[in-house]
Amino acid sequence: xxxxLIAACLVVASPLxxxxxxxGSNAKSWGLFGESMxxxxxxxxxxxxxxxxxxxxxxxxxxxxxxxxxxxxxxxxPQKNRQTSFNGAGTDLxxxxxxxxxxxxxxxxxxxxxxxxxxxQIQFIKEAGSAEWNKANTWTKGWAAKHPEAKGxxxxxxxDPRVKAAIEADGYLGLGMTHEEARAxxx
Amino acid sequence: xxxxxxxxxxxLAQPAAAAEGERVQVTGEIxxxxxxxxxVMGPPEATLGTAHHTCALWCSAGGIPVGLLGDDGEVxxxxxxxxxxxxxxxxTQLSLASxxxxxxxxxxxxxxxxxxxxxxxxxxxxxxxxxxxxxxVIPPFAIPKVKK
Numbered sequence: 111x112x113x114x115l116i117a118a119c120l121v122v123a124s125p126l127x128x129x130x131x132x133x134g135s136n137a138k139s140w141g142l143f144g145e146s147m148x149x150x151x152x153x154x155x156x157x158x159x160x161x162x163x164x165x166x167x168x169x170x171x172x173x174x175x176x177x178x179x180x181x182x183x184x185x186x187x188p189q190k191n192r193q194t195s196f197n198g199a200g201t202d203l204x205x206x207x208x209x210x211x212x213x214x215x216x217x218x219x220x221x222x223x224x225x226x227x228x229x230x231q232i233q234f235i236k237e238a239g240s241a242e243w244n245k246a247n248t249w250t251k252g253w254a255a256k257h258p259e260a261k262g263x264x265x266x267x268x269x270d271p272r273v274k275a276a277i278e279a280d281g282y283l284g285l286g287m288t289h290e291e292a293r294a295x296x297x
Numbered sequence: 298x299x300x301x302x303x304x305x306x307x308x309l310a311q312p313a314a315a316a317e318g319e320r321v322q323v324t325g326e327i328x329x330x331x332x333x334x335x336x337v338m339g340p341p342e343a344t345l346g347t348a349h350h351t352c353a354l355w356c357s358a359g360g361i362p363v364g365l366l367g368d369d370g371e372v373x374x375x376x377x378x379x380x381x382x383x384x385x386x387x388x389t390q391l392s393l394a395s396x397x398x399x400x401x402x403x404x405x406x407x408x409x410x411x412x413x414x415x416x417x418x419x420x421x422x423x424x425x426x427x428x429x430x431x432x433x434v435i436p437p438f439a440i441p442k443v444k445k
Contacts, residue, residue, distance in 0.1 A: 198360030
């Protein structure tokens with residue numbers, strides 16, 4: 111009986127997995143191969159806890175968070191927020207960890223690239239059912255608060271202490287070349 | 298249609314239990330998964346190795362998930378490395394950006410993605426994927442002009 115139910119679940123789940131979540135989306139295109147607009151309700155979950163049962167430190171800052179989609183139970187991996195300066199989605203998701211949210215953004219699916227499935231860029235988020243959307247753009251503000259010593263001109267990634275230390279140690283290509291050598295080797 | 302709705306409700310009502318893990322050993326390169334999957338920097342090959350090393354540092358420090366691109370062509374999303382659960386901008390993953398490593402750990406497959414909890418970095422071979430000779434630097438502004 112249970113085997114039949116599981117098989118039936120798989121049959122029912124299949125069309126939902128391929129469902130179109132673009133209706134009502136206001137996400138902006140980034141011109142990415144394999145992108146599609148997607149807005150849906152989901153629970154924000156701690157990935158280590160949800161996937162591997164490692165829950166002792168669940169929802170702590172610095173752990174990757176996922177979106178457990180209400181409509182079909184699929185686990186979506188939000189990798190990016192809406193900022194254009196190399197920022198992940200964790201800072202924007204963390205206040206909602208353990209809660210239901212509505213999200214809007216871009217889903218990345220490429221059937222020719224192994225693993226390119228359920229990858230998401232979050233552009234807007236709000237607590238489920240609330241009226242007001244929030245832009246998913248809080249990462250750099252959080253970084254600035256953590257690194258007052260790095261205040262200055264230019265984007266954060268030129269001023270980040272750890273990135274600067276890594277480049278000073280091993281160069282821009284990671285091979286120990288000087289700045290001049292790395293620049294010459296890539297021109 | 299009604300029976301499908303009832304069945305869907307039954308299926309979705311099941312608690313989302315953590316999957317059983319499988320012990321694996323994976324050899325591959327620590328990569329920036331957003332650039333690799335999204336194509337924002339060009340084809341996947343352009344987002345690997347030395348050409349993309351500085352961008353990989355930026356993305357790792359920026360909290361974008363890192364993955365281990367295995368020799369089998371599969372991407373393993375890294376959730377923890379040797380007890381460090383800071384998989385969003387953590388120090389351990391940042392120190393391994395673009396490195397070829399041999400990782401021993403537990404693999405969890407879920408909804409088309411591979412999730413990896415690395416229990417031990419068995420071997421760190423450093424940066425071995427020399428791609429800048431083919432691709433230059435990705436993105437082009439990663440190496441600024443030299444100030445004179």
